[in-house]
Amino acid sequence: MLKLENITKSFNGTTILDQLNVDVNDNSILSIVGPSGAGKTTLLRCIAGLDRPDSGKFILDGKEFDPADDSDTEQIIGVVFQDFNLFPHLTVMENVTLAPTMVLKQDKKAAQETADSLLDELSLASHANQYPFELSGGQKQRVAIARALAMKPQILCYDEPTSALDPSLRDAVGKVILDLKKTGITQIVVTHDPEFAKNISDQILEVKPINK
Amino acid sequence: MLQYISEILPSLLSGTVMTLKIFFWTLVASLPLGILVSLGRSSKFKPLSWILSFYIWVMRGTPLLLQLIFVFYGLPNMPFFHIVFERYDAALFAFILNYTAYFAEIFRGGFGAIDNGQYEGAKVLGLSYWQTIRKIVVPQVVKIVIPSIGNEVINLVKDSSLVYVIGLGDLLRAGNIASSRDVTLLPLVLVGIIYLLLTLVCTWILKVVEKHYSYYR
Numbered sequence: 001m002l003k004l005e006n007i008t009k010s011f012n013g014t015t016i017l018d019q020l021n022v023d024v025n026d027n028s029i030l031s032i033v034g035p036s037g038a039g040k041t042t043l044l045r046c047i048a049g050l051d052r053p054d055s056g057k058f059i060l061d062g063k064e065f066d067p068a069d070d071s072d073t074e075q076i077i078g079v080v081f082q083d084f085n086l087f088p089h090l091t092v093m094e095n096v097t098l099a100p101t102m103v104l105k106q107d108k109k110a111a112q113e114t115a116d117s118l119l120d121e122l123s124l125a126s127h128a129n130q131y132p133f134e135l136s137g138g139q140k141q142r143v144a145i146a147r148a149l150a151m152k153p154q155i156l157c158y159d160e161p162t163s164a165l166d167p168s169l170r171d172a173v174g175k176v177i178l179d180l181k182k183t184g185i186t187q188i189v190v191t192h193d194p195e196f197a198k199n200i201s202d203q204i205l206e207v208k209p210i211n212k
Numbered sequence: 213m214l215q216y217i218s219e220i221l222p223s224l225l226s227g228t229v230m231t232l233k234i235f236f237w238t239l240v241a242s243l244p245l246g247i248l249v250s251l252g253r254s255s256k257f258k259p260l261s262w263i264l265s266f267y268i269w270v271m272r273g274t275p276l277l278l279q280l281i282f283v284f285y286g287l288p289n290m291p292f293f294h295i296v297f298e299r300y301d302a303a304l305f306a307f308i309l310n311y312t313a314y315f316a317e318i319f320r321g322g323f324g325a326i327d328n329g330q331y332e333g334a335k336v337l338g339l340s341y342w343q344t345i346r347k348i349v350v351p352q353v354v355k356i357v358i359p360s361i362g363n364e365v366i367n368l369v370k371d372s373s374l375v376y377v378i379g380l381g382d383l384l385r386a387g388n389i390a391s392s393r394d395v396t397l398l399p400l401v402l403v404g405i406i407y408l409l410l411t412l413v414c415t416w417i418l419k420v421v422e423k424h425y426s427y428y429r
Binding site for chain 2: 050075077081083098103148151
């Protein structure tokens with residue numbers, strides 16, 4: 001179980017997150033919803049270790065950990081960014097295998113086998129040798145998911161997974177997320193779309209802008 | 213005339229070898245150094261960034277000719293320390309210092325064009341800073357800076373002629389000597405043609421490199 005305790009974060013004196021507490025059960029899907037500026041993405045960035053909260057604790061299975069500390073090779077958090085942040089100069093296959101070979105020191109063949117099965121599950125097998133610019137938005141997103149999953153994270157976070165896609169693809173992402181749940185991974189989804197959140201989540205956290 | 217050309221060609225070609233040696237070693241050293249200096253300049257460690265900004269300001273703000281003279285004639289006569297270079301080493305030293313500064317500025321623009329999302333994408337995958345620079349950032353920066361680097365590379369072919377001032381026998385000097393000895397402009401015409409051929413080859417190589425990097429957008 002992932003526990004967030006008293007997470008507080010402010011930028012230039014404006015408090016964005018104030019003493020926030022959440023518990024996320026293993027193998028569940030938590031959606032974080034709320035209007036723009038409410039701190040959804042800030043919270044996600046803190047969980048992902050891209051921003052450091054001013055105070056508060058992250059506890060995974062009873063042990064405190066620091067998401068911003070990347071000296072640990074074991075991957076706790078994976079992230080699928082809003083605009084995916086794929087590496088444009090690498091093929092789909094290279095995007096997925098780069099971190100496993102460089103960070104986890106897997107040999108190339110093992111990394112490619114893992115990547116092959118991930119791409120297959122995400123129906124990307126035929127795109128393995130293409131470059132990101134040759135893919136549609138939905139395909140890019142699935143590459144981003146495969147890239148994150150290749151590091152075998154315990155928790156996978158999504159920042160606005162529906163915003164860069166046209167409405168018809170919204171349900172497709174929802175299905176991918178629900179399918180992944182069956183593999184035992186915990187997922188956290190930031191979204192401004194309450195209906196989408198309701199369809200996929202076990203638990204919904206509503207964040208509101210803090211009024212002073 | 214053909215006989216005259218064949219008489220002076222050997223000396224022109226040996227001058228060309230000197231020109232190419234300076235050209236080649238300057239590029240080999242100052243391209244990677246330029247990357248390091250541009251990274252250092254954007255370092256959060258302020259003293260490093262200030263020193264490198266000062267260095268770039270001096271290198272870009274004074275003529276290369278002056279820098280050459282200073283390195284060869286000036287450094288040995290400093291009040292407290294004496295650095296004596298061979299002519300060739302002095303030329304290389306000055307060229308590398310000067311071109312590193314220009315390349316650093318070009319690379320700075322290239323690094324600035326890389327979206328922050330690329331760094332974040334690499335960070336959440338657990339890549340270290342240097343892994344990110346090497347595998348993610350630099351390959352993309354190279355593609356962005358090729359046209360500007362190409363400009364400087366072609367400048368370098370011609371700038372190398374400045375080494376005559378410290379008495380190195382490069383292509384232009386070889387042509388000059390033949391021209392004043394034989395009282396004819398023909399050697400200088402040949403020198404011009406050789407420079408044109410050199411820059412033509414550079415342009416062609418740059419085009420190939422540019423094409424190589426067009427595999428992605």
